[in-house]
Amino acid sequence: MRYLIIILFSVFSLSVSFAGGGGCGEESQGYDPTNTAYHHIGDANVYSIGPWNIPLPCMLYAPDEGFDMFSSGKFGIGHHGTGHYAYKGYVLYEGTVRRIVDRSFPKEKTEVECVYAKDVDGKEVIHVKYHGKDFVTHNKSTADFGMFGGGITSYYDFSITKNVVSMFLVFLFLSWMFLKIARMYKERVGKEPKGIQSFIEPIFVFIQDEVAKPFLGKHWERFTPYLMAIFFFILALNLFGQIPFFGGSNVTGNFAFTMVLAIIAFIVTTINGNKHYWEHIFWMPGVPAWIKVILTPVEVLGIFIKPFTLMLRLFANISAGHIVIISFVSLIFIFGNAGESLMGSIGGIIGSLPLTLFMMAIELVVALIQAFVFTILTASYIGAATEEHH
Amino acid sequence: MEVVGLGLAAIGAGIGIGLIGGRAMDAIARQPEAVGDIRANMILTAALVEGAALIAMVIGGFLL
Numbered sequence: 001m002r003y004l005i006i007i008l009f010s011v012f013s014l015s016v017s018f019a020g021g022g023g024c025g026e027e028s029q030g031y032d033p034t035n036t037a038y039h040h041i042g043d044a045n046v047y048s049i050g051p052w053n054i055p056l057p058c059m060l061y062a063p064d065e066g067f068d069m070f071s072s073g074k075f076g077i078g079h080h081g082t083g084h085y086a087y088k089g090y091v092l093y094e095g096t097v098r099r100i101v102d103r104s105f106p107k108e109k110t111e112v113e114c115v116y117a118k119d120v121d122g123k124e125v126i127h128v129k130y131h132g133k134d135f136v137t138h139n140k141s142t143a144d145f146g147m148f149g150g151g152i153t154s155y156y157d158f159s160i161t162k163n164v165v166s167m168f169l170v171f172l173f174l175s176w177m178f179l180k181i182a183r184m185y186k187e188r189v190g191k192e193p194k195g196i197q198s199f200i201e202p203i204f205v206f207i208q209d210e211v212a213k214p215f216l217g218k219h220w221e222r223f224t225p226y227l228m229a230i231f232f233f234i235l236a237l238n239l240f241g242q243i244p245f246f247g248g249s250n251v252t253g254n255f256a257f258t259m260v261l262a263i264i265a266f267i268v269t270t271i272n273g274n275k276h277y278w279e280h281i282f283w284m285p286g287v288p289a290w291i292k293v294i295l296t297p298v299e300v301l302g303i304f305i306k307p308f309t310l311m312l313r314l315f316a317n318i319s320a321g322h323i324v325i326i327s328f329v330s331l332i333f334i335f336g337n338a339g340e341s342l343m344g345s346i347g348g349i350i351g352s353l354p355l356t357l358f359m360m361a362i363e364l365v366v367a368l369i370q371a372f373v374f375t376i377l378t379a380s381y382i383g384a385a386t387e388e389h390h
Numbered sequence: 391m392e393v394v395g396l397g398l399a400a401i402g403a404g405i406g407i408g409l410i411g412g413r414a415m416d417a418i419a420r421q422p423e424a425v426g427d428i429r430a431n432m433i434l435t436a437a438l439v440e441g442a443a444l445i446a447m448v449i450g451g452f453l454l
Contacts, residue, residue, distance in 0.1 A: 210430055309441035316444045373437040376430065 031337075033330040037323045039080075041250045044095030044162045045072045046081045050245045053077040056165060058097055060090060062155035065103075072097065072159075074109060086110045086128065091137060093117075093126045095162075098137035099155045100128055105135060143256075163257065166249035170236045178232075207231055211376050215383035223382055226268065230261060231375040238318060238367030242360065252370070253318035255311070262311035265378045270303070273385040306381055310374060317370050321363040328356040395450045403443030407436045 047054040055073030062068070068088050075083025075092035083092030088107050089100045093115045105128075113129040115137075128135040140157035177196060184197045193201050212220040212227055237251045251257050279285065281299040284292055331352040336345030414432040418425050 210426065214430075309444065312444040312448055313437060313441055316447060369433065373433060376434055377437060380434065 031330070031333040033327060033334060036330060037326045039094050040248060040326050041253055041319050041322045042096070043250075043254065044081060045092065045097050045157075045159055046077055046095045047162050047165055047247050048081065048095070049247060053081060056162065057160050058090070059158040059160070060097065060099075060155055061158060062099065064154070065089075082115050084111060086112050086130070091115050091128050093137070096140070097157060097159065098126055098139060099153075101136045101138055101154065105130070162247055162249050163251045163254055166237065166240055166247060166251050167257075170233070170240050170251075174232055174236055204228065207372075207375060211372075211379045215376070215379040216386065217383065217388070219382075219386050223268075223379070227375050227379055230264075230378060231371050234261070234314065234374055235368065235371035238371060239364070241318065241322070242363055242367060244360075248322070250319060250322050252314055253322055255315055258311045258315045261314070261374070262307035265310055265381065266304075266307040268378075269306075269381045269385045272382060274388075276387065277385045306377075310377060314370055314374055317366055321359070321366055325356060325359050325363065328352050328359055331355070392450045396447055399443045399446035399450065402446075403440055406439035410436050410439065 045056055045058055047056055055071045055077060058068070058070055058072050060068045068090075070087060072083075072092060074085065074087040075090075075097075076085045077092060078084050081092065081095030085091075086100065086105065087109050089103060089105050090097050091100060091112065092098070098115075110130070113132075115126065115128050117124045118127045118134070119125075126137045126139075128137060138153040138155065140155060141152045177200070181197050181200055184194065188194065188197075192198075207228060208220075208224060211231075212224045216223050234252055240246075241248060241250050241252065281303065282296055284295050284299070287295065329352060332345055332348035335348030335351070336342070410432055414428050417428050421428075
């Protein structure tokens with residue numbers, strides 16, 4: 001059994017993360033662990049389960065050409081999620097849709113020679129080779145104002161991506177589970193919990209007694225549904241991302257997702273802040289006036305830094321976990337010289353397998369701790385905002 | 391230089407979280423009955439220390 005798992009593991013890793021990318025001959029075919037890691041923690045328009053690529057709907061909006069909606073299967077998803085076809089002037093590169101800048105490119109389904117990355121002034125730009133000519137492509141617009149190499153480009157991507165599908169799946173699963181548990185509580189009043197009910201109840205009571213009650217005081221009943229929702233949603237998504245070969249979606253390690261959670265926490269805290277909370281921010285009682293001048297800007301900044309660190313903490317922890325695991329798996333290909341050397345690969349597997357398993361075990365703990373930390377910090381922020389004068 | 395900065399941030403967070411964990415162990419050894427409270431506060435404080443390192447990481451790793 002153990003050998004079977006090892007063999008399965010190595011076969012799947014080979015098919016999933018072996019270097020590809022179209023490559024028009026000019027590119028080195030070596031293994032690039034950095035690129036692989038970033039590709040794996042990023043979002044994609046393809047859902048990959050093991051060696052199979054499941055196409056997802058693409059919803060693309062370009063201000064000059066309007067709305068386009070089609071399946072990403074139109075791109076003929078090939079090796080490593082790179083498409084063989086261009087459709088409506090879009091191509092697929094490593095799982096993400098890109099738009100060809102030159103709009104004279106044929107709009108119908110066109111077979112292209114390859115989609116590949118080329119160095120232009122030290123920056124990697126994705127090109128499409130078609131009839132021996134190179135066409136530059138744009139990445140989708142991102143809301144980071146160019147901070148992470150993004151910014152507003154010629155089109156917007158509203159697709160149902162891998163992360164969105166994962167969120168839907170987790171949402172459906174949690175709804176089903178909790179509605180079932182709620183029904184069981186209704187039917188079995190006064191009886192002992194049973195089945196899945198007895199699995200969730202201790203977790204639920206733990207969050208209620210260790211997080212909600214101590215931090216929120218007498219308001220705990222009002223905020224418990226919110227705390228439970230974020231705790232179980234983050235926990236389920238963290239664990240869902242840990243399932244090997246099942247998409248490996250990195251939802252909680254996505255800036256957009258954690259930002260939305262942090263914004264919700266910020267709104268809840270700000271709306272529920274009482275008089276004392278705002279007084280302590282703008283005019284801290286009991287300190288000399290000249291300290292207030294220093295303290296007020298710091299406290300005002302603090303309002304925004306709190307949700308900002310909430311966002312970063314979850315993002316960085318989960319992304320780092322995914323990167324470390326993929327790096328350990330990459331050891332196989334680094335030692336094996338991208339599949340050239342069998343002995344090196346075996347050595348890599350011997351080295352990488354225990355490390356990967358160890359890291360995945362650690363990540364299970366991290367998944368739980370980060371969900372708990374997010375909840376406990378949100379609770380403490382809300383608690384600070386709703387605390388009565390003492 | 392950014393990489394050196396990232397390393398320094400990791401060292402700082404490591405020392406901080408190590409102190410928190412060590413003191414929490416001391417506290418649990420002294421008062422085993424308060425283990426629940428100590429653990430919750432330990433995780434909370436560790437998360438706050440980690441926040442500083444994460445800000446360093448994001449600013450050093452992405453913005454610069």
